[in-house]
Amino acid sequence: MTATVVGISGGSCSGKSTLTQLLFEALGPDQCVILPQDDYFFGLGDAPQGKGGPNFDHPNAVDFENLCEQLAQLKNGQAIDRPLYDFPTHMPKAETRRTESRPVILVDGILILQHRPLRELLDLSIFVECDSDTRFARRLERDVRERGRSAQSVREQFANQVGPMHDLHVEPSKSHADIVINSQQCQSHYEQPLRLILSKISVQNQ
Structure with missing residues (x-):
């Protein structure tokens, strides 16, 4: 039996990773595994011609070929050695993480619904929407605290890359x-959406 793949997308800091984590906790580690798009970024200066680069909100920054290949393996019950990404250095880590397949695979990322080959691997797709001001405030707090960024660099990146790429690639998806x-209507609790999503996953797994 193949695994059920659920894609959770939305803008940067929209709340999609919170929803993904709540789904993971509801299903449990024996039934569910998370595959983050963020671990499939090409490194700065370490990507094929025309790929990667400083704009990490553009689809070319993501190694979708590897992501789709490894997702297909997980979906078919095979284990993978998935990459890990280091945000402070903008480079993939040297080590990988052995990831076993589970009945439910959660794929989390801002660009997963705009990439057609990846969409075709999804059994259920979810988009978490949130207004730009709220997403910026969340990103400012997160990037300064977790990723070693300055407040000014976060503002500039949001204005020059995150916002425009959201409008061009993420929102249309x-x-x-x-x-x-x-996510603002849910106030980070997601009680009703969680029940709906879990019921649909249950139907998919029957």
């Missing part, structure tokens, strides 16, 4: 979602 959730 919402049209491919089976379920659209507004």
